Amino acid sequence: MKKTISKSEAKKQVEEFFNEIKNKPPHKIKKIKRLAMAYNLPLKEKRKLFCKKCLNPYKAPRIRIKNKMKFVECGNCGGISRWRL
Template identity: 60%
Template sequence: MVKKRISKNEVKIKMDEFFSGIGNKSSNEVKKIKKLVMSANIPLKEKRKLFCKKCLKPYKNPKIRIKRGMKVIICPSCGFMSHWKLRKLNGD
């Protein structure tokens, strides 16, 4: 098997395509793209919030709670809770 080298830019395009339609993806596909993106040293940033950190399933209708300046997302599949700091609009 020939291993095809793909450029960082190509990975970025793939990543954007993938995440724009993440609702139909499986956890296995998330795992694959995550590996690819990480191997190219590209930060996932906000895209990390689109899938569960634990079971890697894309969030479809997650329960979201706001608690003390933190956004809590509860995975509908495994129940894992992700905490995200709420950012000010002008911050960063």
């Protein structure tokens, strides 16, 4: 069964998902990322809520700030993400 939903519907799903991202497993995050991409929804700040390496939501990440860059270390895989402040 192929389900087609409207863009606003997809957006709602993505928003709701990210409200509870801390309880989500990586494969769900992968799925919602694909949904967002399929509907051309920018994730923007939401991308900072999970590790792009292992796709686990950040639970207790180690955060360091240096040279106007924010370094977030994933507590799961140790992958480091850098964000410009």
